Amino acid sequence: MDFKFTLEQEALRKEFDDFFKEEAKNAPEGWVGGFEGRYDTDEGWAYHRSVAEKLAQKGWLSLPWPREYGGQELGLIEQAMFNEAWAYHRAPGVDFWGLYILAPSLLEYGSEENKREWLPRIARAETDWCQGWSEPNAGSDLASLTSRAVEDGDDYVINGQKIWTTGAHRATHIFLLARTDPDAPKHAGITYFVSEMDRPGITVRPLYYMDRSHVYNEVFFDNLRIPKKNVIGQVNQGWYVTMAGINFERSGCGAVAEGKRDLEDLVQFCKDTERNGQLLAKNPIVRYKLAELATELEAARQWGYYVAWLQGKDPMAIAAPSASKYFTTELIVRLANTAVEIMGLYGTLKRGSKWAPLHGKFQTICQFYLGVTIAAGSTEIQKNLIAWMGLGLPRK
Amino acid sequence: MNLDLTEEQQMLKTAARDFFEKEFPKTLVREMEEDPAGYTPELWKKMADLGWVGLVIPEEYGGTGLAFMDLVILLEEMGRACLTGPFFSTAVLCTLPIIDAGSEQLKQEFLPRIANGEMILSLALTEPSATYEAAGIATKAVPEKDTYVLNGTKLFTHDAHIADYLLCVARSKVWSAPEDGISLFLVDVNSPGIKISPLEAIADDKQNEVILENVVVPERNLLGELNQGWPVVKRLLEQAAIAKCAEMVGGADWVVEATVAYAKERVQYGRAIGSFGNIQHSLADMWTEVNMAKRMAYYAAWVVEQGLPCSLEVAMAKALVNEAYKRSTRVAVQLHGGIGTTRDHDVGLYYRRARQAALLFGDSDSCREMVAQEMGL
Numbered sequence: 001m002d003f004k005f006t007l008e009q010e011a012l013r014k015e016f017d018d019f020f021k022e023e024a025k026n027a028p029e030g031w032v033g034g035f036e037g038r039y040d041t042d043e044g045w046a047y048h049r050s051v052a053e054k055l056a057q058k059g060w061l062s063l064p065w066p067r068e069y070g071g072q073e074l075g076l077i078e079q080a081m082f083n084e085a086w087a088y089h090r091a092p093g094v095d096f097w098g099l100y101i102l103a104p105s106l107l108e109y110g111s112e113e114n115k116r117e118w119l120p121r122i123a124r125a126e127t128d129w130c131q132g133w134s135e136p137n138a139g140s141d142l143a144s145l146t147s148r149a150v151e152d153g154d155d156y157v158i159n160g161q162k163i164w165t166t167g168a169h170r171a172t173h174i175f176l177l178a179r180t181d182p183d184a185p186k187h188a189g190i191t192y193f194v195s196e197m198d199r200p201g202i203t204v205r206p207l208y209y210m211d212r213s214h215v216y217n218e219v220f221f222d223n224l225r226i227p228k229k230n231v232i233g234q235v236n237q238g239w240y241v242t243m244a245g246i247n248f249e250r251s252g253c254g255a256v257a258e259g260k261r262d263l264e265d266l267v268q269f270c271k272d273t274e275r276n277g278q279l280l281a282k283n284p285i286v287r288y289k290l291a292e293l294a295t296e297l298e299a300a301r302q303w304g305y306y307v308a309w310l311q312g313k314d315p316m317a318i319a320a321p322s323a324s325k326y327f328t329t330e331l332i333v334r335l336a337n338t339a340v341e342i343m344g345l346y347g348t349l350k351r352g353s354k355w356a357p358l359h360g361k362f363q364t365i366c367q368f369y370l371g372v373t374i375a376a377g378s379t380e381i382q383k384n385l386i387a388w389m390g391l392g393l394p395r396k
Numbered sequence: 397m398n399l400d401l402t403e404e405q406q407m408l409k410t411a412a413r414d415f416f417e418k419e420f421p422k423t424l425v426r427e428m429e430e431d432p433a434g435y436t437p438e439l440w441k442k443m444a445d446l447g448w449v450g451l452v453i454p455e456e457y458g459g460t461g462l463a464f465m466d467l468v469i470l471l472e473e474m475g476r477a478c479l480t481g482p483f484f485s486t487a488v489l490c491t492l493p494i495i496d497a498g499s500e501q502l503k504q505e506f507l508p509r510i511a512n513g514e515m516i517l518s519l520a521l522t523e524p525s526a527t528y529e530a531a532g533i534a535t536k537a538v539p540e541k542d543t544y545v546l547n548g549t550k551l552f553t554h555d556a557h558i559a560d561y562l563l564c565v566a567r568s569k570v571w572s573a574p575e576d577g578i579s580l581f582l583v584d585v586n587s588p589g590i591k592i593s594p595l596e597a598i599a600d601d602k603q604n605e606v607i608l609e610n611v612v613v614p615e616r617n618l619l620g621e622l623n624q625g626w627p628v629v630k631r632l633l634e635q636a637a638i639a640k641c642a643e644m645v646g647g648a649d650w651v652v653e654a655t656v657a658y659a660k661e662r663v664q665y666g667r668a669i670g671s672f673g674n675i676q677h678s679l680a681d682m683w684t685e686v687n688m689a690k691r692m693a694y695y696a697a698w699v700v701e702q703g704l705p706c707s708l709e710v711a712m713a714k715a716l717v718n719e720a721y722k723r724s725t726r727v728a729v730q731l732h733g734g735i736g737t738t739r740d741h742d743v744g745l746y747y748r749r750a751r752q753a754a755l756l757f758g759d760s761d762s763c764r765e766m767v768a769q770e771m772g773l
Contacts, residue, residue, distance in 0.1 A: 001465060002398045003698045009397075077397060267771060281773040291767035295712040299692045306691050309399045323684040386683060387676035391656045394671045 003305075005077070012078060016085035019058070023051055024089045030351045032361040033090025033258070036368055039167045040213045044092070049125075051093025056125035061099055064249075065107065069115055070123040076249060076308040083254035088261045097166070098122045098129035102175050105192065105245035109233035117229075118194065130197070132162040132176030132219055133242075139164075140381050142177075143186045143239060147221060149178035149193065156180070156193065156231070158201075158224040164375065168204045168217040171197050176221075177238050184236060192238035194230045201225065211367045246376070250311065250321030251304040252328040255372075259297050259332050262365065265358055266290070266339045273357075275344065286342055293335050300328045319390025326382040329373045336366035399694075405469045412470050415446070416477035422742050428480040429600035433558050435481030444513025449487050453495065457507035464635065464701040468642040468694070475646030478745050480601065482516045482555040488639045489554075489632065490517035490563045493580065497620030497628045502582065506561075518559035520550040520583075520606055521629065528633055528757065530626050531574035535608060537566035537581065544568070544581060544613045550606040556592050557604050559585050564608070569623050578626040580619040587611050599752040634710045637757040638700055641693040641717040644753045647746050648686040648721045654743065655679065655728040662733075675731060682724045689713070689720035708770040715763035718754035725750040 005013070028043045038048035055061050064079050065071020086094055103122055106115055121127050138145040147160025158178050168174065174195050181189030195202070201224035207216040233241040267290060270280035280286045307324045310317045339362040340347035348363045349356035373379050387393045401409065419439060428434050443449055452467050453459020467488070474483060487510070494506055509515040525532035535548025546566055556562060562583040569577025583590070589611040595603040620628050656679055659670030669675055696713035699706040725747040729736040736743045754760065 001401065001694055001698055003695055005397055267773065270773065287768040287773050288761070288764050290771065290773060291764035292715075294767055294771055295715055295764070298709075298712050299688045299716050302691045302695050303688045305397065306399055309397065319683070320687075323680075323687070327684055327688065380677070383677045383680035384673070386680035387670075391676075391679055391683060393656065393659060393676050393679065394668055396667065396671050 005081075009078060009081065012074075013081045013085065016060075016082050017088070019054075020085050020089035020091045023054070023091055023093070026050065027090070030359040031090065032351075032359055032364055033092070034365070034368060035166060035215045036209075036211075036213045036364060037090070038092040039170055039215045045170055048092035051091055052095065052125035052128075055093045056123060059123070061094070061125060062103075062119070062123040065103065065119065065123070069107070069119040076251070076312045077305070079249050080251045080253040080304065080308045083249070083251075084257035087254035087257040090258070090261065093125075095122065095125065095128050097131050097171075097175070098127055098173075100248055101131060101245045102129055102194070104248035105175075105232060105241045108244040109192075109237070109241040113229065114194075114232055127173045128167070128171045129173050129175060130165050130168040130171035130217075130219075132165060132168075132174045134164045135161060136163050140378060142242075143190065145177055145179060145190065147176070147178040148182070149180045149191055149226075151180070151228075152225075155225045155227050156191075158193070158221040158226060160221050162219040162221075163207070163216075165204075165217045165219045166215055168197070168219050169206065169214065173197060174202070174219070175232070177242065178221075180238075181236050187239045189236055190238035190242075191235050192232040192241040193226050194232060195224065195226050199224060199226070209368065209371070211364060213368070215368075216371075247311075247315060247321070249308075250324060251308040252300060252324040253304040253308065255328045255332060256297055256301045256304055259300070259328070259335055262332075262335060262339070262361070263290070263293055263297060266335075266342065266362070269343065269357060273343075280342065289338050289342060293331075293338060296331050297335075300324070300331055303327070319386045322377070322382040322385045322390070325377060326373070326379040329369065330379060333366065333369045333373055336362050336369060340366055399691075401469065405466060408466060409469050409473060411446075412448075412473035413476070415442075416473055416479060420477045420479055422478070422745070425478045425480065425745060432594070434555075434600075434602040435558065440481060440516075441513050443483065444511065447511075449483065449513055450491075450507070450511025451487065453491060453507050453511045457503055458511040459507065460511075464638075465694075465697055467639065468697045471639055471642035472646030472649070475643030475749075476650045478647065478749065482518070482558060484639070484643070485519060485555040485559070486510060486515070486517045489519035489636055490561075492635050493563065493619060493628050493632050494582075496631060497580070497625075501616065502619060506582065515560045516555065516558055517561045517563055517582075518553055518556040518604075520553050520556065520562040520564040522550065522552045524549060524551050526551070528762070529574070530578060530629075533565055533567050533574075533578060535564070535566040536570075537568040537579055537613075539568075539615075540612075542615050544579075544615060544618070546581065546583065546608045546611040546613060548608050550608070552595065553592075553604045553606045555602055555604075556585070556606050557594060557602065561585060562590075562606065563619065564613075565625065565629055568625075575626040577623045578629065579622050580625040580628060581613045582617040582619055583608075583611060583613050584617075587613070597752060599748045601749075601752060633757055634706055635700055637710050637714045638693060638697045640753055640757050641689075641713055642697070644717050644721045644750065645686070645690045645693055647749060647753075648689070648717075648724050651724050651728045651743065651746050652679075652683055652686050655682070655731050658732055669731075678727055678731065682727055685720045686724050689716040692716050707766060711758065711763040711766035711770070714758040715760045715767070718758075718760045718763070721746075721750040722754050 037044045062071040063074045135145050149156040149158045180191040201222045203220040205218045206214045273280050307320045351360035447460035450459030455461035537544045564581045564583045568579040589609040591607040593605045662669045692713045696709040699709045728743050735741050
């Protein structure tokens with residue numbers, strides 16, 4: 001067993017780190033990163049776009065893709081390192097939806113025409129995507145979705161509604177799932193489409209998060225007309241196209257790096273802050289909590305590299321990536337809540353006041369991250385997958 | 397980066413698993429729990445003949461010359477099998493410091509006889525102070541002509557009752573900082589003045605009280621430099637913590653597998669209990685925690701093997717493995733229902749071992765304090 005990275009990997013890691021460290025200087029005042037950072041304000045969105053363009057110029061938005069579509073053909077370990085660097089520096093610029101969800105599906109199931117139309121534009125940061133999957137009655141049970149796509153000449157006409165559509169109010173494009181065969185078993189009648197957001201028939205309505213931020217949306221389709229060439233993969237095969245997308249790069253190394261950065265800030269706060277005549281950093285209870293968080297983050301980091309390693313050998317590995325997703329996201333919720341607790345009365349102050357330490361980020365994260373333990377396969381679903389696919393336990 | 401076992405390690409793992417399945421079935425585990433010695437010379441000889449007792453002893457001293465990671469692989473299988481006996485005491489706790497700090501003379505005298513199964517050793521470190529900190533060492537070693545005279549009480553001393561030699565940690569200089577003035581001695585157990593009595597503990601693992609009253613040790617049995625023993629002990633404690641993690645992770649793997657298997661076969665309410673969501677989630681949690689702890693233990697073992705500073709990684713790994721083993725065994729008993737609580741059922745063996753192992757060479761709270769210190773708090 002060898003936990004060393006190659007010299008090339010170390011050099012690449014440094015290159016990523018240097019870039020994002022430099023870019024972090026351009027962040028708006030009080031920037032805390034994450035989806036809220038980029039989607040909630042115009043300022044945040046402008047910062048995201050400027051970083052995206054620079055990343056595109058460097059070719060860093062297509063690291064694992066085949067060269068013929070503008071990629072560098074790097075491996076999952078390099079991709080994990082890139083994710084660690086941007087997450088640690090809380091950088092925007094990476095169109096998560098286009099790059100990590102849509103592109104893998106395109107590469108596996110897209111026609112040559114699809115690939116050549118969309119991949120270069122994603123790599124050049126000419127597009128910002130949102131994901132039209134979940135519906136009010138189709139969350140964990142995504143396959144039960146009812147948005148309908150009806151063939152009409154050279155087009156499909158879509159009617160229906162999506163929910164939890166991250167960044168739909170900022171996106172230029174959407175990839176969406178709709179039912180093309182209502183008589184087929186539910187997994188077998190779904191088709192995967194892509195569309196511009198400015199086509200007639202698309203309406204976006206904000207879904208305000210509990211902290212008032214505007215990240216999520218409802219998206220309504222009223223006779224949205226999409227040309228047939230915008231079908232990705234085969235008609236009625238949309239479920240399988242989706243599976244290819246969701247399985248890419250599930251190491252969780254990015255979330256861990258974000259957590260590591262958050263913990264560093266918390267540790268510094270504890271070293272700088274006294275309470276009841278004692279530095280927080282010397283309080284045994286605080287030391288215990290911080291040590292436990294640091295230990296769990298390191299465990300998550302090691303597990304993340306293991307998942308990247310495994311996925312390199314077996315892209316369809318289920319249990320290990322599922323464990324990473326639920327453990328890491330739950331850990332960040334725990335970290336943020338513990339931070340608020342340790343910071344005491346200061347911990348709940350929102351940014352804007354001189355009295356609010358760390359731009360109020362932990363009260364933000366402890367709210368925002370709840371959505372992350374629910375999205376992309378909730379903790380409960382991930383545990384089901386470990387139980388069914390990993391441990392072979394019966395479903396009934 | 398390569399996170400797989402080597403082919404040789406895979407072969408060692410398979411050979412060890414097969415060997416212990418055949419030679420150390422659970423019936424023998426239970427027999428040894430009741431047996432005062434806690435091991436059979438026949439099995440000990442077989443393990444020596446396989447080269448396992450001397451696994452990390454260099455070939456020039458009659459050992460197999462393998463590395464720390466290989467020992468980790470073997471220990472996992474021993475933990476899985478609930479192996480009792482003096483392997484950990486001899487091959488890990490006493491062999492590693494002799495390799496690390498022994499003079500050529502001591503290495504020649506002890507290592508070949510350890511490797512061929514002739515000699516059993518016990519580490520006499522902990523005392524009534526019940527700590528792994530240097531300040532906990534009160535046993536005194538006073539020089540007298542060409543000997544040292546040892547006085548003190550050692551407690552929680554595994555396998556002293558069957559040992560040929562004790563590796564005794566004593567304070568050879570008072571009026572100095574606790575970590576200054578510690579020395580290591582190889583003490584013949586037949587020396588006059590040694591009184592060994594057994595301590596019964598949760599895992600039936602042959603701990604002892606060792607009273608040393610004016611025990612005379614020839615000066616050539618000083619291991620390493622006089623008063624310079626603590627760095628050797630500190631290094632040993634880090635290696636021992638990871639070695640113990642390996643054993644624990646091997647046991648925890650068995651626990652996960654056995655509990656999943658039981659959940660699939662036990663039927664209540666007309667269906668396998670493993671079809672209930674709450675049970676599935678408990679098992680998913682268990683699998684996740686145990687396997688994450690295992691990968692962390694491998695990482696820490698690699699850092700140790702590389703000779704890199706490892707205090708942080710070892711402390712993190714030990715804390716994670718402690719909690720994973722304790723929690724998984726607690727849940728395993730629960731998921732087995734009533735039978736899990738019986739002496740007859742195997743899961744109790746692991747529950748008891750987990751609680752003991754979690755306290756050896758780094759309890760979780762001490763580990764977390766170490767992490768806090770390494771974080772600069």
